[in-house]
Amino acid sequence: MDQLITGEFQANGEAYEPKTLVDGAYRQLRRDIIEGRHAPGAKLRVEHLKDAYEVGAGTLREALALLVSDSLVVAQGQRGFRVAPISLADLEDITRTRVMLESEALRQSIGNGDEAWEGNLVSAFHLLTRAEEKLAGDLDGSVNEWEDRNRVFHETLIGACNSRWIRHFLAILYRQSERYRRISVLNRPVPQDVHEEHEQIFKAAIARDVDEACRLLSGHIWRAFHTVSAVPEFAQESAIRQVANGR
Amino acid sequence: MDQLITGEFQANGEAYEPKTLVDGAYRQLRRDIIEGRHAPGAKLRVEHLKDAYEVGAGTLREALALLVSDSLVVAQGQRGFRVAPISLADLEDITRTRVMLESEALRQSIGNGDEAWEGNLVSAFHLLTRAEEKLAGDLDGSVNEWEDRNRVFHETLIGACNSRWIRHFLAILYRQSERYRRISVLNRPVPQDVHEEHEQIFKAAIARDVDEACRLLSGHIWRAFHTVSAVPEFAQESAIRQVANGR
């Protein structure tokens, strides 16, 4: 089967080799937005960015167009591009929708998953556990590794869900959630509670306890929302609106 | 608030004026794919299309990039663009996901909807009824009108749902469904049954009967799936694969 260029995450941990300059700029730009290097609401000037990413103006425009449909960038006709704004209401919407979709996906995945899926899940959980140990041990630079492995763990959980569309939508929502998390949590999150939650979800999934797994996963996702919403920066919506308007 | 260029449908029936050439080409191309003028799996050659749509090559590439994230076009690195392939399994996936999201959206919409929403719904249902009468009366050229008003009716139904993300995903899925419908149903569908279903859904929504409305809506969407899957062209998956591979 043909491989989509601008598709989902890849499940394995190997480095992705961009096949084209547009694709490379798209991924680099997406990462910079998710990790907060481009602030929400900030203007994205083509003339300025084409030098930073070392591509032509047309190429960068095409990469920006791809980001528009991921809702990470908004286009204002004849007035250029901006980083998508953020708000607590938006994060709540993202969270609610994600809980609904991820519960359904997990339900299907546990129902369909074979032994190979179990194996992948054991592996993903193990790698995540190791990353969480490093995170607790104050090793710098392990945040990115944790983010990667956390993403892979969640992807593997729903990996046996045979609905491409649900997985596609969840990938979009996951990126949005990650952006909020990385913007708000500048220092590392509390890893101990999160690790326990991951372990409980993992065990319930392996035990094929659908209802319990969904219940735990929903709680896990909502807890992340409440963690972010407790950050002072987000607690007051007025500050957000200021950022969202980009002025 | 700023208006997004590449956003959702507009609820009213007025003509949309594209603010930029990219946006115009994007909408025109999207319509041509949905209405089947570009066959599934067909190659989209930039050199050939830029003349047809009367824009530059770079502009057309940008429009194609926008369509990639709608999953109406797939990009194969260094090998150009193709119209997204179709398959019965994909339609089933679309339908299942759509039923889940649209039920939730309708549930919220009926819960939140005020009198203004009721008014919009009455209006949309009335216009749809008129279009269905014309369709039964064998007036040519009324298929596009029916499609427009059918879309507006479904949009209005879930219009009071306050989740932007659910509405966004539903807009994508609706376009996909419309493509399958228009590819398979070259002659008009049976309007009588469909009209009765619309009327029942409409009445249940106005009566604020959430469970009944969701039940009817789900049946309505699934019935459309079965209608398409009964078409000989779709009944045999082998023919589909041939089209999907585009060779």
Add this chain to the structure above:
DNA sequence: TCAACGTTTTTTCTCGAGATTTTTGGCTTT
């Protein structure tokens, strides 16, 4: 007859310059 190789042709991808539109700044007027 079939397979493999090298050349030709087609198509895609990329870049920089020109035309439009928006924004900014200063000036005049009330």
Add this chain to the structure above:
DNA sequence: AAAGCCAAAAATCTCGAGAAAAAACGTTGA
């Protein structure tokens, strides 16, 4: 002093040509 208007400047949007890659084709050899 505040509001409105005109001009300069910045940024965006668009286009066509050149470079790179992939596909098609014919040829050669076993």
